[in-house]
Amino acid sequence: MARIIVVTSGKGGVGKTTTSAAISMGLALQGHRTAVVDFDIGLRNLDLIMGCERRVVYDFVNVINQEATLNQALIRDKRNENLHILPASQTRDKDALTKEGVERVLNELSETFDYIVCDSPAGIERGAHLAMYFADDAVVVTNPEVSSVRDSDRMLGLLASKSRRAELGQDPIKEYLLLTRYSPQRVKLGEMLSVEDVQEILALHLLGVIPESKAVLNASNSGTPVILDEKSDAGQAYMDVIRRYLGEHVPHRFIEQERKGLFGRLFGS
């Protein structure tokens, strides 16, 4: 039985796909057989960030419509054999995903994988609803700004009431907060909410804080999940997230503004 993780948010463009790519690769790096599924029908961002867009032949909707088998559609990552990608379709038909179809695909994936990471589209429409409906865990990606926090709060309501676990009266989906694009400098200037501010509003278990980082854009331009950039701050922060998710105690980093050394204080701007 696989554990199903949905990477979700209320507001769009906060870093879900970046996070889905990073945590699925991170779990694979830790030896777990992992599938990452793109629920963002019509957009197909995940395969670009994973660097496998030219290898897409069949997609999620083809499997749901039984035009291809799961095996035909799954793309095996070239860097890590534990990781497989199920790309989204470019169809304009947002209703192409059905609850029965999604359930069948997730059940089949569950037979061979330890973790299934679902990259949700933004908002609360069908794709987003189906991405979270079958989840065991939810990573709620939030930026440190009021509109993102407010929309995350709305998403928490849906996770608690509109999931399979809620309908069957099972234990609720485990919710984790992931703060992304965090800039301690801007928090200090009062331009962004602090970690404490966000936690006070959402009252969620903090899985990690990913700093605002140029490494993310470089990584996505080269089709590499940023977690493989071990020297980068964002890559290290995502690796910490994986270790925490898997139960290790790892202190949070990248929350405080970096102190300049003596040299920096004397000569820096």
Ligand SMILES: Nc1ncnc2c1ncn2[C@@H]1O[C@H](COP(=O)(O)OP(=O)(O)OP(=O)(O)O)[C@@H](O)[C@H]1O
């Ligand atoms: N930690 C970060 N530092 C800098 N830029 C980031 C960071 N995380 C994400 N970004 C940038 O933010 C933009 C949106 O990221 P991404 O596509 O992952 O968001 P999304 O939530 O999946 O968006 P959508 O809701 O459209 O699916 C991208 O340009 C990405 O490079």
Ligand SMILES: [Mg+2]
């Ligand atoms: Mg996305």
